[in-house]
Amino acid sequence: MSEAVWFYIEGESQQGPVSREDLLSQLRRLPRETLVWREGLGDWQPAHELAELGLRPAPPPPPPPSAPPPPPRATAAPAPHRPIARTPSPSLSPSAFSDEPPSYNPFVLWRRCFNWSGRFDRGEFAVAYFGQMFVTIVLFTGLGIVSALLSGPGRSGQDAGAVVTGIGALLVLPFTIILAFGSAVRRLHDIGQSGWLALLLLLPCVNFGMLIYLVAAQGHGGATTGASSGPAMPAIIIAAVVAIAIVPIIGIVAAIAIPSLLRARISANEAGAIGDSRALVSAQAAYQSANGGYYGSITCLATPSGCMQGYSGPTFLDAALAQPHVSKQGYERRWFETPARGRPGSVEAFCYSATPSQRNQSGNRSFGADQTGMIVFSPLGAECCSERGLDTNSCQPLR
Secondary structure (H helix, E strand, C coil), X not given: CCCCCEEEEECCEEEEEECHHHHHHHHCCCCCCCEEEECCCCCCEEHHHCHHHCCCCCCCCCCCCCCCCCCCCCCCCCCCCCCCCCCCCCCCCHHHHCCCCCCCXXXXXXXXXXXXXXXXXXXXXXXXXXXXXXXXXXXXXXXXXXXXXXXXXXXXXXXXXXXXHHHHHHHHHHHHHHHHHHHHHHHHHHHCCCHHHHHHHHCCCHHHHHHHHHHHCCCCXXXXXXXXXXXXXXXXXXXXXXXXXXXXXXXXXXXXHHHHHHHHHHHHHHXXXXXXXXXXXXXXXXXXXXXXXCEECCCCCCCHHHCCCCCCCCCCCCCCCCCCEEEECCEEEEEEEEECCCCCCEEEEEEEEEEECCECXXXXXEEEEECCCCEEEECCCCCCEECCEECCCCCEECC
């Protein structure tokens, strides 16, 4: 059984905790009526009335025979105040009463973020908040790469990439939100503020200032019961650690992810150009059947009723694509035709080309298609169509 811890009153202030030996040493210079207390006593007791201290009151000196009794004192002794038995003394270490020991292990801190009643000091908040931010960036970058790799020229490939991205976001976002708000609420408790202020993180621009405040503000230490404690980490050290550790890692991830995303974008643009070329060839084949064996001008495919007398059927091509020159998905689309004599709006031959708007950024290859149904490409991005028709010397058939 551990030795009892004593408190005593000297003057008007509470002193302690001290051991029994230290208390007896202090009582040698203090009045024996000094009020003392330990756990288990109902209230403060005069030291000489406690047998366990081994003190006895000294007999008062007899008054002179003819002297009158002493006058009453004007001031009474200060009223004793009862200590709170379960409240630790400030001289004791707060960590002795804490159920969350200090830690900078991100996995330990992330688990604590699910309990919003505790607190984080500056270092714990920085590790928990910026750690989850870094992990979120890495996960979403990985999802983007996987989605780009799964996305193909067809509709099914694009749907597969979208499904993977959507499922990944649904799995990651709830944990990200919990960790971000949990760490902010616990940090606000340490500062002595209401946890509802964490909602300011949802406001653009304001959230940046809120993060600076959470990292730089000095905590009150022990303001919240059951909270972790430890030596405070200076804000400048936290900022330096974040800059040195996280920024280079994000740069490395970006250096790996950006080229992959650029290649995926180029592949998607090229797939769109090939798909539009095939759509135009199919539209011309249908127009030829309805127009007595003649192909139509590019604008007639979108407005066939103005080019073919008596025609009341559907259009053959979307109006956004049915233009002599249009920029779409990083490609410049151009139309070349050989008009048919005596038949306005009809053509005998045509050539449709798609060249990258920015070589090696929006696309690498160029494409061309004509009335034969052949689609060709140039790996160097050269124009595959001209007034003379399809250039089969510089461009090779697409397989």
